[in-house]
Amino acid sequence: MPSTTKATAKSYSNIAFVKYWGNRDDLLRIPANGSISMNLSETATVTTVEFTPDLAEDSLEIDGRPATEPARQRAGQFLDVIREMTGRPESARVVSHNNFPMGTGIASSASAFSALTLAACTAASIELSEKQLSALARRGSGSACRSIPGGFVEWFPGLTDASSYAIQIAPPDYWPLRDIVVIVSSRHKNVGSAEGHILAWTSPFYTTRLNHLPERLHRMRAALLLRDLRALGEECELEALELHTIAMTSATPVIYWDPATLEVMQAVQRWREEEGLGGYFTLDAGANVHILCAAADAERLAYRLRPLPGVHDLIINSPAPGTHLLEEHLF
């Protein structure tokens, strides 16, 4: 038995400036395109993993309650990959806590699978480089690979399991950018991202998107390295509209937006044009809106966003570090 069988890791969700949408390989989650993101300080997951011969099968608890069976099985399949690496058969007890409420449309799979990756590898005494951890986290949830490094991150799509991972392109303190997550009420059940990644290819516009994305990635990288909010923000809005264009023109057209989504997007554009208030929207495959802005403008934007119809809650995020170990365990 190795000395460490229990470990706890903390990780953060991330917001993509250039989106992950569509896989080259669905099983390995090798994406069709590269993407760029920022880790989010206020949307974190802490996960403790213990491999133990006492359990007949993996157990998973999220926020104090047993997870659903599909969630437990998905975690178990991911842990199988790690068990294969060690050659040891023990099941794992996994306990996880999110510091943001579930069911708000905030994707927890990025922070969940990156935290699980580091905690499980450490508990299993597997030592991996950051790149290897990132590639491994990707197997659990594509965007989780971007939560392994800290700050501002690029995911190189790669063509193989080992070459599809994310690296840091700038540390968290490189740029005091803020991302305000605007949580809106959603009546509509979203199409899950697994299905979304498959549907992407059915849009008649998808290959055109793939063909011009390398240039967008270049512009986004440059805007980030030059800390040019306007260039970054405008590119983020184009990219978000394009993601939703692909969804709305897929074989089963998906409109992820709520009326409140549009309300927020248009308010932010209006404030920018009429008052010079520098917020820029981006959206994942859901109804919530992310507003990117300078640290100095975050409170003013939040003050304006709160009273808008359909706005339920705001979360103001700074760039966050990568996945790391904690001393304290959850059980």
Place this chain on the structure above:
Amino acid sequence: MPSTTKATAKSYSNIAFVKYWGNRDDLLRIPANGSISMNLSETATVTTVEFTPDLAEDSLEIDGRPATEPARQRAGQFLDVIREMTGRPESARVVSHNNFPMGTGIASSASAFSALTLAACTAASIELSEKQLSALARRGSGSACRSIPGGFVEWFPGLTDASSYAIQIAPPDYWPLRDIVVIVSSRHKNVGSAEGHILAWTSPFYTTRLNHLPERLHRMRAALLLRDLRALGEECELEALELHTIAMTSATPVIYWDPATLEVMQAVQRWREEEGLGGYFTLDAGANVHILCAAADAERLAYRLRPLPGVHDLIINSPAPGTHLLEEHLF
């Protein structure tokens, strides 16, 4: 002096099932693609034209008030085409009435220029075939060519002035379809369609759209001829979403939707899925929503639509005849 110098024509607006978006020739308004539409019974324009040596320049009155100078000049330039055909120099007095309020986002240029075409040609004693009238109306406003024939209409894009005109593909009584125009409040100034037709080409997805439109036109024609509401409605929704994604991904991205637009679109889809209430949305380049349905469902849909937030007014249209002369003049 020819015997007839004064004539009055009535014409109807139309809703496109396959949209006109982008020109091959901006000056002649030769479109990049064919389109299919239905004339709308409750959105009509009546126009009287008199050519007279008493006027130094063309005059234009709309709904009892002198038109704006840009509108007067646009009508004057169109009348120049007719004056060239006759070789006579007289200016025209033009008086026009719409039976729907201006500024609601209902496009009046289709009914306005088709009525003007027939009234002016008759007043100038020019006898043209329906195809020639349609091609001529197109010079004033592209979609006006589709309001010349009655009922359900297809505009063949053509490559020359003479070959770009619309024909009837089914008469008004072929199918008792209804089009409910849902007028929503709009805070946002729309991008004019002249600018829109130019912007279309800047979307990276535009040529892909042009390439697959012949198949969509085929499916739309077939659904129409087979009176298959579901096939027609689903194709209309795909087409409307595609038009708006082209606008949203143009060099200057344009979001024509209001929050209420999305509210209506999603309500109609929800009622269809959950209650089998058969309404299908389409949208022109604006915030209003058009709901296509069977005559039997129109009142029930209207009853559900009225209380939705942001809905200002409804207009329930039947298929309307083409542009025709009236005996009575407006002055």
